[in-house]
Amino acid sequence: MRRRDQRPTVAPAPRWRFGLPRTSWLDNGLEVLICHRPGQHIASVCLSLDIPLNSEPRDIEGVATITQRCLDEGTLQHPGISFSEALEDIGAVLDGSVGLSASQLFLDVPTAALPQALLLLAEAVSSPELAESHVERHRELRLADIAQTFASSSRSAQVAFRKACLPRRFRASRMAGGSASRVARVTVEDVRAFHATHYRPEGATLIITADLTAEVYAWVDAAFSGWQVPGTVTPQHPTLEPRAPHRWLIDRPGAVQADLRLGALGIDRTDPRWADLQVATYAVGGAFLSRLNRVLREERGFTYGVHLTNQPMRSSGLLAVQGSFRTEVVGEAVQLAAQLINITEHALTETEVSEAVRYYTGSSPLRYSTAAGVTQNLAALVAAGVSADFIDANAYALTQVTPASATEALAGLLPPDRLTLVAVGSAEELTRPLNDIGWPVTEHSL
Amino acid sequence: MAHQAGPVWCDGEVLDEVVDYPIHERVLPNGLRVVVSPDRSVPVVAVNLWYDVGSRDEKPGQFGWAHLFEHLMFSGSAHVASGEHLQLLQSWGGSVNATTWFDRTNYFDTVPVGATDLALWMEADRLSSLADHLTDDSVDTQRDVVTEEKRQRYDNVPYGEAMTELTVMLFGSDHPYGHTTIGTEADLAGANAQAAAAFFRQHYRPNNAVLTLVGDLSPKEAFRKAAHAFGQLPGGERRHRQPPTALPPLTGVPQQAVAAEVPASASYLAWRLPVRDTAEFDAADLALAILGQGQTSRLHRRIVRDGRLAAAAGGQALRLIGGNSVGLLHVRAIPGLSLDAALTAAFAELTALAQDGPTPAELARAKAQFRREWLSGLASFDSRADLIGAYATLHDDPNRVNHRLAEVSAVTADQVQAATRQFLNPDQRCQLDYRNEASNATP
Numbered sequence: 001m002r003r004r005d006q007r008p009t010v011a012p013a014p015r016w017r018f019g020l021p022r023t024s025w026l027d028n029g030l031e032v033l034i035c036h037r038p039g040q041h042i043a044s045v046c047l048s049l050d051i052p053l054n055s056e057p058r059d060i061e062g063v064a065t066i067t068q069r070c071l072d073e074g075t076l077q078h079p080g081i082s083f084s085e086a087l088e089d090i091g092a093v094l095d096g097s098v099g100l101s102a103s104q105l106f107l108d109v110p111t112a113a114l115p116q117a118l119l120l121l122a123e124a125v126s127s128p129e130l131a132e133s134h135v136e137r138h139r140e141l142r143l144a145d146i147a148q149t150f151a152s153s154s155r156s157a158q159v160a161f162r163k164a165c166l167p168r169r170f171r172a173s174r175m176a177g178g179s180a181s182r183v184a185r186v187t188v189e190d191v192r193a194f195h196a197t198h199y200r201p202e203g204a205t206l207i208i209t210a211d212l213t214a215e216v217y218a219w220v221d222a223a224f225s226g227w228q229v230p231g232t233v234t235p236q237h238p239t240l241e242p243r244a245p246h247r248w249l250i251d252r253p254g255a256v257q258a259d260l261r262l263g264a265l266g267i268d269r270t271d272p273r274w275a276d277l278q279v280a281t282y283a284v285g286g287a288f289l290s291r292l293n294r295v296l297r298e299e300r301g302f303t304y305g306v307h308l309t310n311q312p313m314r315s316s317g318l319l320a321v322q323g324s325f326r327t328e329v330v331g332e333a334v335q336l337a338a339q340l341i342n343i344t345e346h347a348l349t350e351t352e353v354s355e356a357v358r359y360y361t362g363s364s365p366l367r368y369s370t371a372a373g374v375t376q377n378l379a380a381l382v383a384a385g386v387s388a389d390f391i392d393a394n395a396y397a398l399t400q401v402t403p404a405s406a407t408e409a410l411a412g413l414l415p416p417d418r419l420t421l422v423a424v425g426s427a428e429e430l431t432r433p434l435n436d437i438g439w440p441v442t443e444h445s446l
Numbered sequence: 447m448a449h450q451a452g453p454v455w456c457d458g459e460v461l462d463e464v465v466d467y468p469i470h471e472r473v474l475p476n477g478l479r480v481v482v483s484p485d486r487s488v489p490v491v492a493v494n495l496w497y498d499v500g501s502r503d504e505k506p507g508q509f510g511w512a513h514l515f516e517h518l519m520f521s522g523s524a525h526v527a528s529g530e531h532l533q534l535l536q537s538w539g540g541s542v543n544a545t546t547w548f549d550r551t552n553y554f555d556t557v558p559v560g561a562t563d564l565a566l567w568m569e570a571d572r573l574s575s576l577a578d579h580l581t582d583d584s585v586d587t588q589r590d591v592v593t594e595e596k597r598q599r600y601d602n603v604p605y606g607e608a609m610t611e612l613t614v615m616l617f618g619s620d621h622p623y624g625h626t627t628i629g630t631e632a633d634l635a636g637a638n639a640q641a642a643a644a645f646f647r648q649h650y651r652p653n654n655a656v657l658t659l660v661g662d663l664s665p666k667e668a669f670r671k672a673a674h675a676f677g678q679l680p681g682g683e684r685r686h687r688q689p690p691t692a693l694p695p696l697t698g699v700p701q702q703a704v705a706a707e708v709p710a711s712a713s714y715l716a717w718r719l720p721v722r723d724t725a726e727f728d729a730a731d732l733a734l735a736i737l738g739q740g741q742t743s744r745l746h747r748r749i750v751r752d753g754r755l756a757a758a759a760g761g762q763a764l765r766l767i768g769g770n771s772v773g774l775l776h777v778r779a780i781p782g783l784s785l786d787a788a789l790t791a792a793f794a795e796l797t798a799l800a801q802d803g804p805t806p807a808e809l810a811r812a813k814a815q816f817r818r819e820w821l822s823g824l825a826s827f828d829s830r831a832d833l834i835g836a837y838a839t840l841h842d843d844p845n846r847v848n849h850r851l852a853e854v855s856a857v858t859a860d861q862v863q864a865a866t867r868q869f870l871n872p873d874q875r876c877q878l879d880y881r882n883e884a885s886n887a888t889p
Contacts, residue, residue: 002563004674004675004678005524005525007564008563008564008567009564010558010560010561010563011559011560012560013539013558013559013560014489016489038487039485040825041465041821041824041825042818042821042822072741081741081742081747081751084740084742085742085807087741088740088741088742088811088814088815089807089810089811089814090814091814091817091818092818093740093815093818108818108822109818110817110818137750137751137754140754140757140780141750141757141780143781144710144757144778144780144781147709147710147781148604148709148710150709151604151708151709152603152604153602153603255602256601256602257594257597257598257601287533287536287537288532288533288536288542289529289530289532289533294529297591298528298529298587298591299587300587300590301586301587301588301589301590301591301594302594303591303594303598304591304592304594304595304598304599324597324598325594326593326594326597355537358537358538358539359536359537359538359539360539361539362538362539362540362557362558362561363539363540363541364539365488365539365558366488366490366539366556366558369487369488369826370826371825372822372825373826
């Protein structure tokens with residue numbers, strides 16, 4: 001038996017494979033992914049609509065968000081509040097998210113009530129009321145949201161970094177929910193037209209994860225096979241290109257911290273360097289003792305936490321050092337962060353790479369252990385136009401990553417002289433120190 | 447489509463069948479309580495430790511220490527280097543963290559089954575030797591980190607000081623719940639290695655902790671592993687707290703305005719509620735759900751949806767064990783508009799619920815929503831372990847995770863009405879106001 005003061009060894013995890021969903025299609029073109037997971041009491045459902053945001057008319061950007069928010073305000077079958085009552089009566093909750101490449105609805109419900117919940121979900125997408133009063137109110141609430149976004153340092157930094165990394169011709173450079181001036185123009189006619197054109201079964205994907213029997217196919221059929229939309233639409237998903245680097249300071253007078261983003265446009269999951277980049281971001285800014293967090297938090301105490309975030313989109317991605325630092329140390333923090341992500345001279349080590357690979361492979365069973373975990377991860381892949389096979393293929397690709405390949409991937413994506421910097425904080429206190437360390441910034445307002 | 451009046455699956459008997467997580471419990475000779483709930487569905491084990499110490503145990507001058515010292519639990523012990531606990535378990539695919547709350551400090555390591563021994567060994571190592579390995583340097587660094595946490599999550603965020611202000615108004619600063627876990631910069635400044643060591647020796651003991659293991663192992667294996675890792679640590683009799691005094695509802699309406707720049711006016715209303723998970727608390731919790739959760743809730747319907755008087759309105763209960771819990775309602779204005787009409791409507795809804803009680807449909811709906819939330823909370827190993835640890839630590843009954851649905855299901859409309867009248871009286875609230883004055887000038 002092991003002595004008590006002796007560190008236990010870790011038994012390697014059995015090889016894990018993702019239990020692939022069963023894929024089928026309804027006659028109207030709706031793709032259905034069914035994931036059976038025994039023991040899960042709560043069914044987790046996503047309906048993903050193939051609506052890239054560049055399908056919004058430019059002058060009413062935000063219409064996709066307003067449309068989605070109006071869906072549960074009443075349907076032809078359940079007018080007004082009776083729709084929400086019907087949903088909540090069965091213990092269901094319906095949420096939505098409007099992303100750059102898909103509008104998605106998420107439904108959680110006890111599995112016993114799944115048939116009723118699917119009927120309600122189908123009603124919401126196929127026959128919402130879209131009354132004028134609903135649109136007016138959600139326009140007003142979206143404007144209130146925008147005010148809250150700009151009052152938040154971290155959300156402002158996110159918006160600014162996206163804008164700084166992408167040329168204006170791309171919809172992705174702007175807020176998914178639209179800016180105040182454009183949201184203010186959205187009318188009920190716009191919403192109805194947007195819904196009539198873009199909410200359609202072909203191209204859409206329904207994901208259901210729960211403890212299921214074959215009965216689920218009949219439930220899906222009963223709910224969705226009657227969903228028919230005339231005409232055809234061919235969604236266009238753009239290929240993004242980077243903007244020239246920018247260094248912006250967003251002024252928040254008196255702020256005690258500055259939110260920083262330092263990075264560049266990255267890559268998406270279809271890029272051959274994807275697994276290399278995953279490994280490199282973990283080592284440099286994902287692990288607790290990553291290069292960034294070890295120095296900036298654990299040694300210097302400059303921040304509650306700093307990460308190198310790798311946020312993939314359908315085309316390319318956003319790659320940035322992200323953290324909130326006390327105002328007095330921002331100059332030094334930027335300098336240190338820039339040094340730490342410049343890994344050409346300090347290549348990733350064997351240990352860093354093997355720990356990162358083990359992290360991703362070891363954490364997979366946990367990531368996919370609940371119905372919600374499976375549905376949410378699949379939903380992200382569907383929005384990115386990637387099939388569920390990606391999960392196992394990616395797990396294999398990770399095992400092929402070497403220190404050289406991971407180093408090369410990150411170094412190539414974050415060239416030191418081509419980095420974009422966004423700082424959200426007190427201009428009065430930050431302009432000079434950033435200038436002094438050779439990172440002159442221009443003031444920018446959102 | 448036929449409208450279902452009352453969901454049949456909310457029947458109490460059905461619920462008892464649905465939720466039946468196995469619970470095995472043992473106490474080691476040193477007083478460590480070990481609770482095991484096997485689940486072989488995924489090759490993962492959630493290792494969860496609840497220490498029965500939270501911000502309520504901090505004396506004046508120590509506000510924020512329990513949380514600061516939670517950070518120090520990662521700063522290294524006899525056989526583990528600083529930061530290594532997190533780094534190493536993460537590198538095996540584990541999900542590791544800790545949180546501090548009013549009533550407890552919890553540490554969780556959700557790891558692939560093969561790393562269970564390592565997680566237990568590292569938890570035992572820091573429990574047995576942390577106090578001897580603290581340095582003023584590590585305290586200084588983590589104080590800086592915590593100060594940045596406070597700025598990031600409270601000071602640099604609109605409405606970020608609301609809970610801190612409300613707890614003082616509700617309980618008074620000398621009450622155990624009269625301050626929040628993040629504490630004050632002045633008190634954090636007073637912490638040093640010596641004080642931290644004394645705190646650990648007082649509170650971090652096997653006989654003041656619950657170890658919960660959920661996942662891919664048998665009860666026998668789990669108890670053997672727990673005993674091997676923790677069995678040799680000295681312990682003692684379980685610490686029993688003095689039964690806390692329940693404070694009656696507030697008298698009068700303490701009100702306070704925060705002079706902070708915010709994008710829209712907002713008000714937070716708070717009440718003293720009964721202690722968590724009593725029938726009275728559950729009734730008040732359901733009342734707050736009926737008032738303030740979901741699209742069909744009374745406040746959302748009247749204030750946001752129909753009246754368009756505000757941008758958001760909601761409510762919730764904050765469940766606590768020390769004599770009282772907290773009831774909260776909040777209303778946030780449309781930028782530039784006054785909140786007066788929304789607040790008047792909120793008080794009218796409170797009064798109406800107290801006078802007439804909930805409708806049968808409202809009560810059934812609130813219970814159906816509670817059921818989904820509860821089952822979602824039990825779905826993952828880590829949150830299931832945390833709930834089991836909570837009921838073992840605070841209620842001395844880990845099995846209650848299997849009975850909570852039946853308990854909430856049994857609450858009647860009369861009880862909800864009585865709880866609203868007794869505990870959510872508008873004349874016995876405190877109120878915190880943020881006003882967006884520049885905008886109010888142009889309605």
